[in-house]
Amino acid sequence: MRKPAVLSIIGAAVLAASALAADFITFGSGSTTGVYFPVATGISKLINDANIDIRANARSTGGSVFNINAIASGELQMALVQNDIAFYAYNGSTIPAFEGKPVKSIRSVAILYPEVIHVVTRRDSKIASISDLKGKRVIVGDVGSGTEQNTRHVLEAYGLSFSDLGQTIRASASAGITQLQEGKADAMFYTVGLGASAIQNLALTTQVNLVPIEPDKIKAMQRKYPFYDQVVVPGNTYKGEAVSTITAAVKSMWIAADSLSADAVYNVLKATIGNEKAFKEIHPNLARYFSLKGAVRGLPVPLHPGAERFYKEIGVLK
The missing domain is CATH 3.40.190.10 (Periplasmic binding protein-like II)
Structure with a gap:
């Protein structure tokens, strides 16, 4: 009579261990009335639906500058930002929030669409x-x-x-x-x-x-x-x-913290951009403008190693 109770305890322990093993990604976007938020929400859903032991949650934020600073502080692990703002942040120039304070912990994942x-x-x-x-x-x-x-x-x-x-x-x-x-x-x-x-x-x-x-x-x-x-x-x-x-x-771009493992970023890209049809269905701007070759063109900050592995695997990078 005790076996079901024992099995349920073991099952709960396995689930708890599985949850602890999963990577959690908080994905910074922008205002709910803009385009960043629905795009980040759609990307997060593709990640969650892929069953890759990574859970993603899109968060409405103040936009590019906030997102970059939040990645630097560890508050976010991925985000959408403008490519010009990413450049200024990485090089510590132009914008008072970054001038003389370069943010070297951001990495490129993909260029997405015009802003x-x-x-x-x-x-x-x-x-x-x-x-x-x-x-x-x-x-x-x-x-x-x-x-x-x-x-x-x-x-x-x-x-x-x-x-x-x-x-x-x-x-x-x-x-x-x-x-x-x-x-x-x-x-x-x-x-x-x-x-x-x-x-x-x-x-x-x-x-x-x-x-x-x-x-x-x-x-x-x-x-x-x-x-x-x-x-x-x-x-x-x-x-x-x-x-x-x-x-x-x-251009809008997808960035990640350099602290995210190469495996995590690679698996995220396989679940999202690797499913190109579903990825483009997230938003009309992706359907109209996104391309695999364009995703790595003119990156303003270094490419994340996990993203580099993905693009080499699909033949976009040599």
Whole structure:
């Protein structure tokens, strides 16, 4: 009569030991209204569904700068970040959060898709050009964010700085959207993947325009900051914007802590990018832009050894 009890105790012990043996990955993303969060959530689900003794949990965060610092502190093990911010962090330059304090504990896993600089304005503000932002109330992103840095570079290309704005508003994406809706701001910079729900929701309630960044200005940005590309936001990406808009973009990338074992990262990649069809189904930006060859092109920080093993195995790297 005692055997079932003994067996249940043994079974519980085996399960407990299995749980202790599993690797746990907290995956940093961004705002729930952006693209990072659904992408990180989708990647985490693929990891969890693969039964590889690794459990992943996507966490909403403040974005690139926070994610890199959180990997350095051990709070996160993987994250999505802008490629330019990863470069500045690894080299300890440009951004006050990293200047003179390089973060050498981050490693590349994959380049994913373009992160587009959206310059969103209220239609009644009659802002048609970046030059028209002079004297206006402009949301430039959170302090130390990737958006803030991109905003500086765009304004610089037009001979402007934050001091030329009528009001420089530092706010999160969700707070910025609210201020635009309530007429407390005229324009907003937001570096995010195409189709971000924050901008989609704004366009449903407020008449807005996307302001282009002119090709010659993008070239000027590229000469000084080589991470920028020229991209086009297709017409009808957002309600009321039927015309395509030229703008600049950086790239989103997946990074990992160098403390994660090569086996763990290799197994994670086999379960995610190795299942390319399911990986691309996570989000339209991955379906449109992600490629295996592009995943290792122009990496701003060293590749994680586990990722290197994976890409060599599939023939992307020699």
